[in-house]
Amino acid sequence: MAPQYIIGIDLGTTNSVVAYAPLEVEQPQIELLPMPQLVAAGTVESRTALPSFLYIGTEEETASLQLPWSASSRRVVGEYARRQSAEVPHRTVVGAKSWLANSRVDRHQPILPWDAPDDVEKITPVDASREYLEHLVAAWNHAMPDAPLGDQKVVLTVPASFDAAARDLTREAALASGFPADFVLLEEPQAAVYAWLVQTGDRWRRLLNVGDALLVCDVGGGTTDLTLVSVAEENGELILQRKAVGNHLLVGGDNMDLALAHYVAGLFAEQGLELDAWQSVSLWHRCRQAKETLLGPGGPDTHTISIAGRGSKLIGGSEKAEVRREAAAGLLIDGFFPECRVSDRPTRRRTSGFQEIGLPFESDTGITRHVAAFLSAHGESSNQSVRPTHVLFNGGVFKTDALRQRLLDVIGGWFEGDGPTVLAGQHDLENAVARGAAYYGFAKHQGGVRIRGGTAQAYYVGIETAGLAVPGAQRPLKALCVVPIGMEEGSEVDVPSGEIGLVVGEAAQFRFFRSAVRKQDCPGDLVARWEEDEIVETDPLETTLDRVAGIDEPCVPVYFQSRITELGVFELWCVHAASGNRWKLEFSVRQED
Amino acid sequence: MGRLSVAFRAFFAALFSQEAARRLGAALSGQLPPTSRERPIRQAQPAAPVRSDALSLLSALQREARFVDFVQESLESATDQQIGAVVRDVHRDCAVVLERMFAIRPLLGEEEGAEVEVSAGFDAARFRLTGNVAGEPPYRGKLGHHGWQATQHELPSWSGSRANAMVICPAEVEL
Numbered sequence: 001m002a003p004q005y006i007i008g009i010d011l012g013t014t015n016s017v018v019a020y021a022p023l024e025v026e027q028p029q030i031e032l033l034p035m036p037q038l039v040a041a042g043t044v045e046s047r048t049a050l051p052s053f054l055y056i057g058t059e060e061e062t063a064s065l066q067l068p069w070s071a072s073s074r075r076v077v078g079e080y081a082r083r084q085s086a087e088v089p090h091r092t093v094v095g096a097k098s099w100l101a102n103s104r105v106d107r108h109q110p111i112l113p114w115d116a117p118d119d120v121e122k123i124t125p126v127d128a129s130r131e132y133l134e135h136l137v138a139a140w141n142h143a144m145p146d147a148p149l150g151d152q153k154v155v156l157t158v159p160a161s162f163d164a165a166a167r168d169l170t171r172e173a174a175l176a177s178g179f180p181a182d183f184v185l186l187e188e189p190q191a192a193v194y195a196w197l198v199q200t201g202d203r204w205r206r207l208l209n210v211g212d213a214l215l216v217c218d219v220g221g222g223t224t225d226l227t228l229v230s231v232a233e234e235n236g237e238l239i240l241q242r243k244a245v246g247n248h249l250l251v252g253g254d255n256m257d258l259a260l261a262h263y264v265a266g267l268f269a270e271q272g273l274e275l276d277a278w279q280s281v282s283l284w285h286r287c288r289q290a291k292e293t294l295l296g297p298g299g300p301d302t303h304t305i306s307i308a309g310r311g312s313k314l315i316g317g318s319e320k321a322e323v324r325r326e327a328a329a330g331l332l333i334d335g336f337f338p339e340c341r342v343s344d345r346p347t348r349r350r351t352s353g354f355q356e357i358g359l360p361f362e363s364d365t366g367i368t369r370h371v372a373a374f375l376s377a378h379g380e381s382s383n384q385s386v387r388p389t390h391v392l393f394n395g396g397v398f399k400t401d402a403l404r405q406r407l408l409d410v411i412g413g414w415f416e417g418d419g420p421t422v423l424a425g426q427h428d429l430e431n432a433v434a435r436g437a438a439y440y441g442f443a444k445h446q447g448g449v450r451i452r453g454g455t456a457q458a459y460y461v462g463i464e465t466a467g468l469a470v471p472g473a474q475r476p477l478k479a480l481c482v483v484p485i486g487m488e489e490g491s492e493v494d495v496p497s498g499e500i501g502l503v504v505g506e507a508a509q510f511r512f513f514r515s516a517v518r519k520q521d522c523p524g525d526l527v528a529r530w531e532e533d534e535i536v537e538t539d540p541l542e543t544t545l546d547r548v549a550g551i552d553e554p555c556v557p558v559y560f561q562s563r564i565t566e567l568g569v570f571e572l573w574c575v576h577a578a579s580g581n582r583w584k585l586e587f588s589v590r591q592e593d
Numbered sequence: 594m595g596r597l598s599v600a601f602r603a604f605f606a607a608l609f610s611q612e613a614a615r616r617l618g619a620a621l622s623g624q625l626p627p628t629s630r631e632r633p634i635r636q637a638q639p640a641a642p643v644r645s646d647a648l649s650l651l652s653a654l655q656r657e658a659r660f661v662d663f664v665q666e667s668l669e670s671a672t673d674q675q676i677g678a679v680v681r682d683v684h685r686d687c688a689v690v691l692e693r694m695f696a697i698r699p700l701l702g703e704e705e706g707a708e709v710e711v712s713a714g715f716d717a718a719r720f721r722l723t724g725n726v727a728g729e730p731p732y733r734g735k736l737g738h739h740g741w742q743a744t745q746h747e748l749p750s751w752s753g754s755r756a757n758a759m760v761i762c763p764a765e766v767e768l
Contacts, residue, residue, distance in 0.1 A: 040656055041763070042753035043649070047693075066752045289685075306678045310765075314662045315671045315679050 005144070006153045006445060008437025009136060010188070011129070011170070013097045014221030014254065015049040017434035018136055021442055023153065028198065028442040030435050035139040036068050037078030044068060047079060049430070050135060054093035054128050055081035056113070056121055069142045074121075077135040086281035090116045095222055096128035100173075101159070101166040101248055102360065103539050126173050133177035150178050155441040157433050159225045160187035160245035160456055163514050164570040165539040165587045171569065185568050186440055188433050189216035189227035190242060190451050192394035195436030196423055197449055204449070205238050207423070208390065213243070215388035215420065217371070217407065218433075219395040224249040224367055226374045228386060229451060242453030244378040244386075245516055247533075249370055251362040253288075253397040256332050259365075260287040260323075263331055264305055267321040279307050294328045295402040301325050329402065337406040338366045342385050342414035345373050368410045375414075377517045387415050392423045396430050452488075455564060458521050459483040460535060461572075462511030463500075478528050479513050479535055481521040482562045482572060489568050494575075495560040496524035502545050502556050502574060502583075509542040509588060523562070541572060541585040558583075644751045644758040650694070653749060655762045658686030694747050700740030709736045 006028070008019045018035065021028040034046035041064040055076040057065055065076050076084075085092035093112040100107055102125075110122035123131070140149045156179070158170050167185055174183060193216060197204055208214070212231040218224070226246030232239050261284045265275055268283075275283060286305045294303050302322045309317015346364035364370070375385040391408060398404050404422070412419020428435065443450055460479035482495050502508045515535045521527060527535065545556060558574040561582065565571065575582040654660035663683045668676060691697055700719065703709050711720050713730040719740070722732065753760075 036750075039749060040652070042757075043652065043749045043751050045653075045749035046747060064753060068750070286682075304678060304681070306682060308659060308662075308679065308682070312662045312665065314659055314666055314683070315668070315675050316666070318675070318679050320678050 001151045003152045004147045006438050006441035007140065007149065007155070008191070008434045008439070008441060009133075009154065009156045010191070010431075010434035010437060011097065011132060011136075011156060011158075012052055012220060012433075013095055013223050013252070014052055015430070016052050016132055016136060017049055017431050018140065019431065019434035019438040020140075021438050023442070023445055028439060028446075030198065030438050032431060032434070033140060033143060035078070035136065036142065037135070037139075038065060038067065038076050038080040039078075040080055040083075041065065045079070050078050050132070050139075051082035052095075052097065052132050053077070053081035053085050054096070054112075054123070054131050055084040055088070056091045056093070056123070058091075067138070069138045075123075075131055077132055087277060089113070091120055093123060093128045096125050096132070098222060098250055099125035100129060100169050101162055103163075103165060103537075104360070107169055126169050129170065129173040130177045133174055133179070137178045150180050152180065153441050153445060154179055154183040155186050155191075155437040155444075156183055157186050157188045157191045157437050159223060159248060160189050160227050160242075161225055161248035161516075163457060163538045164459060165512075167568075167570070168587050182567060184441065184444070186437050187227065187242070187245065187453075187456065189218045189225055189245070189394065190229075190453070191433040191436035191440060192216055192218055192392060193229055193240070193436065193451060194439045194443070195428070195432035196392055198435065198439040200423075208238065210238065212389040213386055214240075214390045214392060214423070215371075215375070215411075216392045216394065217398075219367065219397040220252050221254045221396070222250060222252045224251055224370065226371060228374075228378060228388070240449065240451040242451050242456070244374075245456040246370070246374040247516065249362050249367075250360060251336075251365050251367065251370075253395065255365060256336055256397065257284055257288045257291060259331055259335060260291055260328060263327065264290075264321055264323060267323070268307065268319060271319065271321070273307075273319050275307065276310065279310065283307055290323055291328065291332060292400055294323065294325045295332065295400045297401055299325055303328075333402055333406050336365055337368050337403055337410065339410060339413075340366065340368050340372060342372045342376060344369050346370050368407060371407070371411065372414070385414065388420045390423050391420045394429060394432055398429055454486040454488045455483055455570070456485070457483075457514045457516045458485045458518055459562070459570070459572075460513040460515070460521075460527065461541070461560065462513060462537075463497075463526070476528070477511070478526045479530070480560075481523055481525040481527065482560050483564070483570065484522055485516070485519050487562075487564050489564050490566045492561065492563045493523045495562060497526075497559055499557040500559065500574070502543075502558055504545045504547055504554055504556060507542055507544045508574075509540050510585065512538050512541050512587075514538050539587045542588040543574060543583045543585045545574075545583055643755045644753065646748045648758065648761065649748050649751055650690075652761050653690050653694070654687055657690050658683050660687055661761055694745075695743035696745045697741050698744050700742045701736060703736050703739065705736050705739055707736050708733060 003023060005020050006023050010017045018033040019030050020033060021030045032048040034048055035050045036044050036046045037050055039045045041061065044067060057074045057076060062074050065073055081092060085094050090113055096112060099105065099112065105111060107125040110124050112123050112125060112128055113120065116122060137149045156170070156174055158167055162170070171185065175181065193214070200207065208231045210231055210233045214229040214231070216227040216229065218226070228243040230241050230243045232241055261280065264283060264287060265280065268275060283305070286307070290303045290305055293299055302324050304320050304322055306318050306320035308314050311317060346362070346366065346369045348363055375388065379385045388411060391411070393404055408419055408422065440450070442448065458481060460481050463478050463480045480495070480497055487493070513535045517534055556576050558576050561573040561575050563571040563573070572585045573582045574585065651661065655662065660683060663679065701709065711722065711730060711732045711734070715730065722734070723737065724734070
C-alpha cells in the first residue's frame with residue numbers, strides 16, 4: 001500500500017514523541033500523536049509524550065497492566081513505569097538509550113535493570129529499546145488502523161554522537177518492532193534545525209547569510225548533543241551543511257534538577273528531616289518547578305518547597321524549606337553553565353586501571369566547557385575556534401531563560417564584537433525533534449530544504465603493523481581510514497590498502513575506531529599516532545569467510561569497500577579482487593571476556 | 594390444554610386472585626385482553642465501564658495532586674500558614690490534571706464587567722440572566738462571570754475489576 005503519512009519519531013533518553021503529517025499535501029501540517037499508556041495500575045491515559053521507562057511487574061500485577069491493544073503484559077512502558085522507577089528501581093529500566101551507546105557492555109545480554117537482584121527478569125538494552133518502539137508502533141496502529149506504521153514513511157532520530165554500532169543497534173530494535181524496512185535515521189540536532197525551518201518558512205533565507213555558523217545546543221533530560229551547521233551558497237541558493245557533531249555527553253536537565261534536590265535535601269536535613277525514597281523523588285519534581293520559577297524572568301527571591309508526608313496526612317506531615325534564588329542560580333547556572341574561557345577544557349577524573357562499568361556519566365558537568373572544547377576542535381587551525389554566529393536551543397532545559405542567557409553570554413565573551421544571535425521563534429522545545437523529523441521526511445519525499453552532511457564521523461579499521469615481534473610488547477596498531485567525515489549517503493568507496501589476508505572458514509575480527517574531529521583523513525590513509533580523544537575505539541567488526549567455489553587458497557587476499565546506503569546505514573565489505581566475491585563485516589557487540 | 598383443565602384453573606384462579614377474576618370476567622364478557630406485545634430483545638450492550646468517569650477523575654486528582662488526602666484531612670488544629678504551604682502544591686497539581694483532561698477555558702471571551710449582548714433564542718445552559726429580566730431579547734447587560742467550559746474530555750480508561758471500581762488509591766506497603 002502506498003504510504004499516506006510521514007511519521008517522525010523522537011526516541012528520547014527520557015521521553016519519546018511521535019509527530020506525523022499527511023504526505024500528499026502542499027504544506028505539511030504536523031501533528032503530535034496522543035499515545036495511550038498506563039499511568040497507574042489499571043488506568044490508561046493518552047499523552048503526547050511516552051516516558052522511556054520500562055517497568056517489569058510481578059505476576060500479581062499482570063492483570064492490571066492491560067493496554068487497549070494488548071492483553072496484560074508484565075512489561076509496562078510509559079508514565080506508570082516512570083513513576084515506578086522511583087519507588088521500585090530494581091524493576092525499572094532507565095536510560096536504555098544511553099546503554100545502547102555504551103560499547104563497554106554487551107548490548108545483546110540481559111543486563112537491565114542494572115544492578116537488579118537475580119530473581120528479577122532482565123532484558124537487553126536492544127530489547128528495552130524495542131519495547132519502547134513497539135509501544136509507539138502499537139499506539140499508531142491503534143489510532144490509524146487503516147494506515148499501519150509498517151506501510152508509512154518513517155524517520156527515527158538518534159543522537160548525532162551515536163556511532164555506527166549504536167545506530168546499527170537502534171536500527172535492529174526498530175525493525176524488530178515493526179518499522180518499515182526503508183525507514184531513515186536522522187540526527188537529533190538536525191531535526192531541531194528542521195523544526196526551526198518549518199516554523200520559519202521561507203524567511204530563513206533572510207535570517208541567515210553565507211558564512212554563518214549555527215551552533216545547535218540540544219540539552220535533553222539525560223544527554224547533551226552539540227552540532228555545527230554552516231550556511232553556504234550553491235547555484236545562487238543558500239544551503240545548509242552539517243559541519244561537525246560533538247561527543248556523546250551524559251549530562252542533562254535531570255542532573256540539574258537532581259543537583260538542586262540534593263541541595264534542598266540538605267536544607268531538610270538541617271531541620272532534622274531525612275527524606276525517604278518517595279519523598280526524594282517528589283522533591284526532585286518539585287525542584288524542576290522550582291528551577292523554572294526561580295530562574296524565570298522576574299523570579300521571586302525565595303521559593304518554598306514543601307514535602308508532604310508519606311501517609312494520608314498531608315498538612316500534618318508536611319515539611320517545608322525556603323530556597324533562595326541566589327543559591328539556586330549559583331548551583332545551576334554556575335554549576336552547569338560556568339563562566340569559562342574558550343581555551344578551557346572539561347576536567348576529567350582519571351581512573352587508574354579499574355573503571356566501574358555502568359553508564360559513563362560526565363565527570364565535568366560544565367556544559368560551557370564542553371561547548372568550548374567542541375568549538376575549538378572544529379576550528380580552521382588548532383589555535384582558532386569556530387565562532388558561532390547563531391545559536392539554536394533545543395531541549396526542555398532551555399525553557400529556563402537564565403540558562404539560555406548564560407550560555408549566550410559565555411560564548412559571546414569568547415569572541416570580539418557581537419555575540420551569537422538566537423534563532424528565535426515559538427520553539428516547542430520538547431517536541432521539536434519529532435516535528436523536525438516529520439518535516440525532514442516530508443522534504444525528502446516532496447522536496448524542500450535539506451541539510452547536507454554525510455557521515456558525522458570518520459571510521460577506521462585497526463591494522464597491526466608487521467615488524468619484529470618484541471616479547472611483552474604489542475605490535476603497534478595503525479588505523480586505516482575506511483570512511484571519511486562527510487561521506488554522502490548513497491555512496492561507496494574502495495579503500496586503497498596493502499593486501500589483507502583472511503583465513504577461509506574462520507571468523508575474522510577487526511578492531512574498529514571512530515573520530516569526529518579528523519576531517520583530513522581520506523580512505524586508505526594509515527594513521528599511526530593520535531591524541532587520546534581524537535580517535536576512539538568502538539565495537540569490533542567481524543565476518544566469517546565461507547568456502548566459496550573458485551577460491552582454493554586457504555588465505556584470501558581482500559581489500560575493504562565501504563558504503564553508506566541511501567538510508568544512512570554504514571556497511572563495510574571485504575572484497576576478493578580476483579573473484580569479485582565479497583563478505584559483509586558485522587558489528588560484534590558481544591564482548592569477549 | 595383440555596377444556597376441563599382450563600375450567601378448573603379458571604375457577605381456582607378467580608377464587609384466589611382478584612386480578613385473575615377481573616381478567617376472567619373481562620374475557621367472558623367478550624373483551625379480549627391486549628395480546629402481550631413481544632418485548633424487544635435486549636441488544637447486546639457494550640460492556641458498561643465498570644468505573645465511572647467521576648471516580649477516575651477523583652483517582653487522578655489523588656494520584657497527582659493528593660486532592661482526596663487534602664479534603665479528608667481535618668483542618669481544625671492546622672494554622673493558616675501550614676494549610677497555605679500545602680494548598681500551593683495541591684492547587685498547582687490539580688490545575689495540571691484539569692488542564693490535561695478538560696482544558697478549561699472561559700465560556701465568553703469578554704472581560705468581566707464588559708457589556709455583552711444575549712441574542713434571542715439563547716441557550717439557558719450558556720447564559721444565566723440575573724437582575725431586571727424584562728422585555729424581549731436581545732438583552733444587553735454587564736458580564737458578571739465569564740463562565741467556564743471544558744474544551745475537551747480526555748479521561749483515563751480503567752481496566753480493573755468491578756470489585757475494585759470504588760478504590761481511589763491503593764494502600765501502600767513498603768517492603
